[in-house]
Amino acid sequence: MTMNLTAYTAAADGVELYFDNTTGRAFASQKNIALLCETSHTTIYRHLASDYEITSVKVPVAGGFVALYDEDAIFQCISKFNNRLVPIFAKDGLRVYLQGLAGFKVN
Numbered sequence: 001m002t003m004n005l006t007a008y009t010a011a012a013d014g015v016e017l018y019f020d021n022t023t024g025r026a027f028a029s030q031k032n033i034a035l036l037c038e039t040s041h042t043t044i045y046r047h048l049a050s051d052y053e054i055t056s057v058k059v060p061v062a063g064g065f066v067a068l069y070d071e072d073a074i075f076q077c078i079s080k081f082n083n084r085l086v087p088i089f090a091k092d093g094l095r096v097y098l099q100g101l102a103g104f105k106v107n
Contacts, residue, residue, distance in 0.1 A: 003022070004020065004021040005018040005059060005068075014035065015028070015032050015035045015036055016032050026071045026074065027057065027068035028074050029069070030067070033048075033074055033077050036078060036085070038082050044077055044081075047080065048077070054072075
């Protein structure tokens with residue numbers, strides 16, 4: 001699978017996310033998922049390793065490769081470890097869904 005990824009770093013908390021320029025899908029490393037979840041890297045590592053259906057995409061970075069996990073894995077971790085963010089995602093997701101139902105072009 002070839003992807004054209006762009007990295008973005010959130011200034012407030014330093015979380016680095018990658019976005020596929022073609023599909024818009026979001027990706028993050030275990031370290032950055034841990035930052036989003038406000039938990040340890042080890043906790044995220046164990047959770048991701050315990051779910052055989054979660055796969056990562058290895059992308060080249062300076063000094064080697066990094067495993068990136070897609071938005072499904074990110075949301076699964078946030079749902080389990082940072083319930084404070086779930087209502088924010090639900091509200092924003094609902095807004096996009098309802099706009100789509102109403103015929104708005106949603107990107």
